[in-house]
Amino acid sequence: MKQLLDIVRVEARSDYTLLLEFENGELRLFDVAPLLDKQPFVELKSVELFTKAYVYNGTVAWPGNIDIAPETLYDRSKPA
Numbered sequence: 001m002k003q004l005l006d007i008v009r010v011e012a013r014s015d016y017t018l019l020l021e022f023e024n025g026e027l028r029l030f031d032v033a034p035l036l037d038k039q040p041f042v043e044l045k046s047v048e049l050f051t052k053a054y055v056y057n058g059t060v061a062w063p064g065n066i067d068i069a070p071e072t073l074y075d076r077s078k079p080a
Contacts, residue, residue, distance in 0.1 A: 006070060009055060018030045018032060020077060020080075022070075023058075028077035029078055030077035049064070
């Protein structure tokens with residue numbers, strides 16, 4: 001089984017990407033744009049809301065109880 005890594009820092013960018021720092025020090029870039037037409041991510045089309053991303057319990061979350069699992073963030077991101 002693959003080790004799950006927590007996110008320790010997130011920077012939400014206005015181009016709908018997230019710069020993620022994982023607990024092992026690895027920096028990765030995740031593109032949220034492909035998810036923006038799906039629930040519950042539709043609300044994140046607002047750049048003002050999207051850029052309010054924060055780290056909560058080892059993953060990325062937004063106001064309104066929106067989050068993405070850390071394993072999804074890792075598996076679908078690329079090295080920064």
